[in-house]
Amino acid sequence: MSDPTVVLDDLRDESHQLDQLVSELSESAWALATPAPRWSVAHQIAHLAWTDAAALLAVTDAAAFAVETEKAFAAPYSFVDEGAEAGAALPPHELLDRWREGRERLQLALREAPAKARFPWYGPPMSVASMATGRLMETWAHGQDIADALGVVREPTARxxxxxxxxxxxxxxxxxxxxxxxxxxxxxxxxxxxxxxxxxxxxxxxxxxxxxxxxxxxxxxxxxxxxxxxxxxxxxxxxxxxxxxxxxxxxxxxxxxxxxxxxxx
CATH class of the missing domain: 3.30.1050 (Nonspecific Lipid-transfer Protein; Chain A)
Known part of the structure; x- marks a missing residue:
């Protein structure tokens, strides 16, 4: 994909749709279990916020991101859960604000990055478009876990x-x-x-x-x-x-x- 604008717009819209789903939840609803073992609704949003922060670091500071990948490779089966646990411990309104701020910062960084730039990641290096596509995929997938926990059926979209x-x-x-x-x-x-x-x-x-x-x-x-x-x-x-x-x-x-x-x- 030569022009990343389309997927960046779709990432924004996918995030907004999930935001609408969780923004009015009661505090008890944030604690509901989702299909992911040991993960609540709060864990799902915390993971998105954590991964957005990692993506922003990869886009803006490759050297600092390399340090984070070393931590991931040292604990490949626990580092994701640890990031989700830390975020899920926050009050829901604070967690929601963190996710909103982080995804907006990532949107801005990706839109300002050169279209042909490539960024390090936990898998293969990512272009602007592939980074945005990966974030959309995760937002949709973790949103599905939340929807399942809430008993909500989401209509599939062209995204x-x-x-x-x-x-x-x-x-x-x-x-x-x-x-x-x-x-x-x-x-x-x-x-x-x-x-x-x-x-x-x-x-x-x-x-x-x-x-x-x-x-x-x-x-x-x-x-x-x-x-x-x-x-x-x-x-x-x-x-x-x-x-x-x-x-x-x-x-x-x-x-x-x-x-x-x-x-x-």
Whole structure:
């Protein structure tokens, strides 16, 4: 994506929609458990605020961010939870203000950065557009956890195309983080758009291995917000089938994913 303005605008809108969902919550609602083990609504917003702060550091001070990545690599299975715990301990209004301020600062920094700049990250380096896409993906995914905790059904929007895009781009990462050799050939991914319009397509049209299904279901799969068994996403070919079992759009260790609905917790 040569012009990051579109995804930056969509990130702003996705964040605003989630802000509306949590801004009027009672203090007790912030303590509600979400589908993520041991994470409340407050933990979810705290994680977004924490990750926005990390992204801002990566964009504005690569040397300082390198120090933070050393901490992450020293404790790969706990550093994310520790950041969420620290933020969740704040009063809800203070946490909300911190998230709002941090995401606005990140928006400004990304809009002012050179379009061809690349920034360090916990996974591969990020361009302005890919950094914004990653933040939108996380905002949508953690927003889904909050919506599930509150019993709210969110209507899927065209912004999901960014989430689907990063999910497709992260295919080889999902294999590599599990010490598996990524498939040599490209896959074709064809998704039904939320509005029923033209399908969203990725990869060569004549690819032998394919993935099809609703865009919402694919996004829930790659962000590990739902189990494959509960989604209408289909694979054609053994490598594509394996990918749907391990798909992961976010950087970091391989996630365990969610149990199927009705499974014992």
């Amino acid at each position: 999901l195309r960014h989430v689907a895009y990063i999910g497709v781009r992260a295919r080889d990462y999902a294999f590599g983080v599990r010490s598996l050799t990524p498939p040599a050939e490209a896959f074709r991914v064809e998704l039904t758009a939320p509005d029923g319009g033209e399908p969203w397509t990725f990869g060569p049209e004549d690819a032998a291995q394919r993935v099809t299904g609703p865009a919402l279901d694919f996004c829930l799969l790659v962000t590990q917000r739902a189990n494959r068994a509960d989604l209408d996403v289909r694979a054609q070919g053994p490598d594509a089938d394996q990918w749907l079992d391990i798909a992961q759009s976010f950087a970091g260790p391989a996630g365990p994913g969610r149990a199927p609905k009705g499974a014992a917790q």
